[in-house]
Amino acid sequence: MSSSPAIEIKDRLRAIVQESFGISLEDFAVETPPKTELGDLAFPLAFDLAKRIKAATGEKKNPREIAVRLSEELKALPGISRVEVAGAGYLNVFFDRAQVFTNLLSEVSRPAVINQQLGKLIVEHTSINPNKAAHIGHVRNAVLGDTTIRILRAMGETVEVHNYIDNTGVQVADVVVGFIHIEKKSLDEIRKLAEGGGKFDYYCWDLYAQVGAWYEEDKARLEIRSRTLHEIEEGGNATAQIGEYISSRIVDCHLDTMSRLDIGYDLLARESEILHLHFWTHAFEKLKASGAIVLETEGRNKGCWVMRAEETEENAAQKETEHDADKIIVRSNGTVTYTGKDIAYHLWKLGKLGLDFHYRNLRRDHRGHEVWVTTADVKLAIDPHPDFGNGTAFLNVIDVGQSYPQANVKRGVMIIDHDERVARSAHLAYEKVTLTPAAAVELGVELSESDAQRQQIGMSGRKGLGVKADDLIDRLEENALKEVQSRHQELTVDEQRLIAHQIAIAALRYFLLKFTRTSIIAFDFNEALSFEGETGPYIQYSAVRANNIFRKLGRRPKS
RNA sequence: GCGCCCGUAGCUCAGUUGGAUAGAGCGUUUGGCUACGAACCAAAAGGUCGCACGUUCGAGUCGUGCCGGGCGCACCA
Incomplete structure (x- = not known):
């Protein structure tokens, strides 16, 4: 058997059906019978065939008869010990288990094929605002992205990993405001603080929450924010220097945190370069030339360049009414929205921009x-460098709340160049991680009465409410170390620590992956810290035991 | 108002293109470490798959309409 027994049998069945009934099948169902006595694989194919034969010829066929005929043809296939027809027409296959197992074993130990069917895929994940420590929700993003990449690479695909750094956004501006206007610190003092050995990302976590409260006290202070943001965007001034320094140090912290989870990147693409290297100017021309955006000369959006909502039959009638889904790309004051900048970045990702970092x-x-980062400064540039960008598709791991802007980004890119590479690019959306009221209390949060009644409480960077990634990893490692020490006193402390670390990250990564992407995880400490039952450590335990069995057999599969 | 997501055992969740008696972990109860590692295993109890109608030989799964919870729909990102 070449690939998997199920696929082999399916191929054979498809041929039999074509030959005997003249029907060409697409994919069809395989399932596991409810009891092992009924076989290893089951095909409810005969029901479907009966329906199709009736539709085509009007002839009524008994599903059971069809199944019997299929079973006789299938028996000869190697790796199958027998085939039975059960119930009203199920086709149940029993493996020659020894042979199937042996084949599977050699299959597993074979190295991954070089597939490259999809060209170079660009996967973007993590992309945390560089203004405070990473929390558990960010880790869900990174683990989802990293695992997707591992799967693609195991399939033989080529993947380039990006981490988008929004170093010129409002969130960075807020922390800059905190340092300059609340703490009255100079760049040197900030530098001293960051290099002083404490956790700079934790410091900024608290400061960011303070800034939120500071604005609340006096709304007029929001003017300081927009001024600061403007200076950061423009660059080449003292405020921008502070912003650059802070965001770079926080990115270091994020990379350290992700390294603990065995997550890495090829390229950090920074928003400041997208601005300063005029990516937008080029993208703007393309958007205009393709007709993707138009300049509104009247109405509410007068003076803006907008991407018109897709006209469908349903919304055509509503077009004139109050709700209008047109997306503004360039504001009437001439500045670009995030969607515009992201379209420019994505055109670059696909090699359609005609510019490079x-x-x-x-x-x-x-x-x-080697982790690379974009720069606008030619003097700092290193050549040669890997050939970044020029991908054949992009995959963006971004929370589901951004589905609407993400759809607009894809649509904009699609209008400029309508090809299948864009069509198969996608937003890999996931839901957020929230806190159970119990978890919030454990973090020392005082809950209002209405919050205590809720099933879940949203994390909020602005309020400083959330489970920091490093704290959680620390706790997991401590717990794992205790368990390892109680079982393996013969190991050195370093060995114990290494094992505890491996167990801890397996627990965390598995915990974040075991839920459906689109379901909200209500974070519970007990559940996340557990090593028993349906957990990463259980899978590690199973793998270790299986390996020990192979070792005792005198051979082992290559992992 | 429009759109998206979620609703399955006491709790947290699986359930692949529609298939046989709806599964797992946690928790509860019972039993098991001189056998391949007890971070485990064997077993018991536990269900109106949110509700209703429809399509189908067959619906947790598809359609329509409701109910409950969450989130989008900015000249924010």
Whole structure:
């Protein structure tokens, strides 16, 4: 058997059906019978065939008869010990288990094929605002992205991993405001603080929450925010320097946190470069030339360049009424919205922009892999560098709340160049991680009466409410270390720590993946810290035991 | 108002293109470490798959309409 027994049998069945009934099948169902006595695989195919034969010829066929005929043809296939027809027409297959197992074993130990069917995929994940420590919700993003990448690579695909750094956004501006206007610190003082050994990302976490409260006290202070943001966007001034320094240090912290989880990146693409290297100017021309955006000369959006909502029959009638889904790309004051900047970035990702970043090395990560970062400064640029961008599709791991802007980004890119590479690009959406009231209390949060009644409480960076990633990993490692020490006193402390670390990250990664992407995870400490039952450590335990069995057999599968 | 997501055992969740008696973990109860590692295993109890109608030989799964919870629909990102 070549690939998997199920696929082999399916192929054979497809051929039999074509030959015997003249019907060409697409994919069809395989299932596991409810009891092992009924077989290893079951095909409810005969029901479907009966229906199709009746539709085509009007002839009524008994599903059971069809199943019997299929079973006789199928018996000869190697790896099958027998085939039975059960119930009203199920086709149940029994494996020659020894042979199937042996084949599977050699299959598993074979190296991954080089597939490359999809060209170079660009997967963007993590993309945390560089103004405070990463929390558990950010880790859900990173783990989902990293695992997707591992699966694609295991399938032989080529993947380039991006982490988008929004270093010129409002969130960075807020922390800059905190340092300058609340703490009255100079760049040197901030530098001293960041390099002083404490956790700078934790410091900013608290400061960011303070800034939120500070604005609340006096709304007039919001003027300071927009002025600060403007200076950061423009660059080349003292405020921008502070912003640059803070966001870079926080990115370091994020990379350290992600390294603990064995997550790495190829390229950090920074928003400041998208601005300063005029990516937008080029994208703007393309958007205009393709007719993707139009300048409104009247109405509410007068003076803006907008991407018109897709006209469907349903909304055509509503077009004139109050709700209008047109997306503004350029504001009437001439500045670009985030959607516009993201369209420019995505055109670059697919090699459709006609411009490139400059690049420099940032660091080697925990695996010794070189991480690159974009730069606008030619003097800092390192050449040669890997060929970034020019992907054949992009996959963006971004929370589901951004489905609407993400859809607009894809649509904008699609209008400029309508090809299948864009069509198969996608927003990999996931839901957020919230806190159970119990978890919030454990974090020392005082709950209002209405909050205590709720099933879940949203994390809020602005309020400083959330489970920091490093704290959680620390707790997991401590718990795991206790367990390891109680079982393996013969190991050195370093060995114990290494094992505890591996167990801890398995627990966390598995915990974040075991839920459907689109379901909200209400974070519970007990559940997340558990090593028993349906957990990562249980899978590790199973793998270790299986390996020990192979070792005792005198051979082991390559992992 | 429009759109999206969620609703399945006491709790947290699986359930692939519609298929046989709706599953797992946690928790509860019972039993098991001189056998392949007890971070485990064996077993018991536990269900109006939110509600209703429809399509189908067959619906947790598809359609329509409701109910409950959450989130989008900015000249924010």
